Amino acid sequence: MSHYLTTIGLEIHLRLLTKTKAFCGCSNCFGGEPNTFVCPVCLGFPGSLPVLNSQYLRYAIKVALALSSNVSGMMKFDRKNYFYPDLPKNYQISQYDMPLSLGGYVDIISDNKPKRIAITRVHMEEDAGKLVHNKRALSSYVDFNRTGTPLLEIVSEPDISSPEEAYRYLIAIKSIIEYLDVSDCNMEEGSLRCDANISIRPKSQKELGVKVELKNMNSFKGVRDALIYEEKRQAKALSADEPIAQQTRLWNEEKQVSEPMRTKEEAHDYRYFPDPDLPTVSIDATLIEEISSELPEMPEQKKERFIRDCGLSKYDASVLVSDKVMACFFECCIKLYPKPKMIVNWLTGDILKYLNANNIEFNSVKTTPQRLISMFELMDNKTISGKMAKEVLHEMLATGDSADDIVKKKGLLQISDKSVIEKLADDIINENPKVADDYLSGKTNALGFLVGQLMKKSKGRADPQLANSAIKKGLGKKRP
Amino acid sequence: MTIKKDAIRYAAGLARISLTRQEEELFAEQLNHILAYMEQLNKLDTENIEPMSRAGSTGNILREDMVKSPLSNDDALKNAPEKEEGFFRVPKIIE
Ligand SMILES: [Zn+2]
Numbered sequence: 204m205s206h207y208l209t210t211i212g213l214e215i216h217l218r219l220l221t222k223t224k225a226f227c228g229c230s231n232c233f234g235g236e237p238n239t240f241v242c243p244v245c246l247g248f249p250g251s252l253p254v255l256n257s258q259y260l261r262y263a264i265k266v267a268l269a270l271s272s273n274v275s276g277m278m279k280f281d282r283k284n285y286f287y288p289d290l291p292k293n294y295q296i297s298q299y300d301m302p303l304s305l306g307g308y309v310d311i312i313s314d315n316k317p318k319r320i321a322i323t324r325v326h327m328e329e330d331a332g333k334l335v336h337n338k339r340a341l342s343s344y345v346d347f348n349r350t351g352t353p354l355l356e357i358v359s360e361p362d363i364s365s366p367e368e369a370y371r372y373l374i375a376i377k378s379i380i381e382y383l384d385v386s387d388c389n390m391e392e393g394s395l396r397c398d399a400n401i402s403i404r405p406k407s408q409k410e411l412g413v414k415v416e417l418k419n420m421n422s423f424k425g426v427r428d429a430l431i432y433e434e435k436r437q438a439k440a441l442s443a444d445e446p447i448a449q450q451t452r453l454w455n456e457e458k459q460v461s462e463p464m465r466t467k468e469e470a471h472d473y474r475y476f477p478d479p480d481l482p483t484v485s486i487d488a489t490l491i492e493e494i495s496s497e498l499p500e501m502p503e504q505k506k507e508r509f510i511r512d513c514g515l516s517k518y519d520a521s522v523l524v525s526d527k528v529m530a531c532f533f534e535c536c537i538k539l540y541p542k543p544k545m546i547v548n549w550l551t552g553d554i555l556k557y558l559n560a561n562n563i564e565f566n567s568v569k570t571t572p573q574r575l576i577s578m579f580e581l582m583d584n585k586t587i588s589g590k591m592a593k594e595v596l597h598e599m600l601a602t603g604d605s606a607d608d609i610v611k612k613k614g615l616l617q618i619s620d621k622s623v624i625e626k627l628a629d630d631i632i633n634e635n636p637k638v639a640d641d642y643l644s645g646k647t648n649a650l651g652f653l654v655g656q657l658m659k660k661s662k663g664r665a666d667p668q669l670a671n672s673a674i675k676k677g678l679g680k681k682r683p
Numbered sequence: 684m685t686i687k688k689d690a691i692r693y694a695a696g697l698a699r700i701s702l703t704r705q706e707e708e709l710f711a712e713q714l715n716h717i718l719a720y721m722e723q724l725n726k727l728d729t730e731n732i733e734p735m736s737r738a739g740s741t742g743n744i745l746r747e748d749m750v751k752s753p754l755s756n757d758d759a760l761k762n763a764p765e766k767e768e769g770f771f772r773v774p775k776i777i778e
Binding site: 229238241288346482 | 693697699725742743745746748749750751753754755756759760765767768769770771772773774775776
């Protein structure tokens, strides 16, 4: 990629967790039997009138404020006109020239340096329904339960210059929104959706390259993979002097390729115009102040506090706050056990490694702060060694059992009986006469080998310090 | 400003309706009449007038976030030309 510059912009659609839909009193629920959360308003029956949900407005303002976006004093809703079977009114209520808010930014870390990604705007719009396809059937089936549910669209400036940055930006947005408790941000379940546009150009070229739109990514990783693929595909085309078509491509997760959309690419003409059913909404300073005072501590602030009050490194603090549940877990732990550095090492080390390897979100972790601390205490009182603790933790995360139970069940108690360990040490020395001689003739690193053998023989259960001194003592006896 | 027949065809295409040649001519003429009538507004001096997106000011009209009982599935599908197992049925959409 070294010859080319990459330019990426992201459009995020966020589903907000209000009780009811954006403009009617139907329940804003996932799933349910088809067409059971519908009413004349969201089905677009003639004569029905949409009325804005006040909680939707508050949540939307909350998100805009958290992204440092300037909330407009006056906003309006417009109709975006197009035909599609999942859109019963033949228009989507959206916002065009007077959106909820303009500007804003999110800070990320890119190549170990802070970078600010600017946000163009945040606007409110309703979601469409769901089409169900059945390969054999000659028809498609429409479920309007999702129709009219409240979305926010967050549009970034084309400030993102690599797939990794795009990924970081998404994670940053997700962690901010999670702190606000207004959306569950789950890409797999569709409560956060992301479309990307990407262009590349030779380093010497000023004007941007041809823009390709990418859709159909359904995980954060999928967005990064799709962008990496597309970056390579475009670079290859440019190097071969082939033109890049301006088009929409769909990410094929299974094949890990992007493919041009099969449907005919017609120029869209949405003919936006103000929705006459919905009056303009004025948002006064009092409302904005009220909502800002309700904002919780945001990840950036929490990070600063962890660095300042707990002495964490910048890196550790940002890993912790990237997941609200993990940050909360950490805060519970430090109340019980005042060694933040040790807690963070286990959290961001063995625990995260286990969760990532098994594809588990932190909010489904099977252990609790109390249980983790009990395990630390077993280490402190030498019941288990640090090495055994790793094994115990693994079992805790897999089963949810307490460290105590696991230690008993697996017979993992540390051997701290001096005479037992000294007996083991003598055996090891007798089994390895050559190594013992090496040590006695001055090769001190032979000691480590013998201690290692002892630990192995005790299945890791011997107290390492006692093992060390027992071997030394045993070797001392051999000295002529 | 006058509307030509190709503009009529474009608008008809967007609205998914098909027009006969005669209709295209008829509607072009009618729309031009309407536009000419609206053109009169351009004679007004609007120099110092704020643009306005709707007539009258209503103040904010909002509702509480409270669930209301929805239509039954039967009622929701009552007017649907085609339905199956609780769904609206439409011609196959290929994605
Ligand atoms: Zn409804």
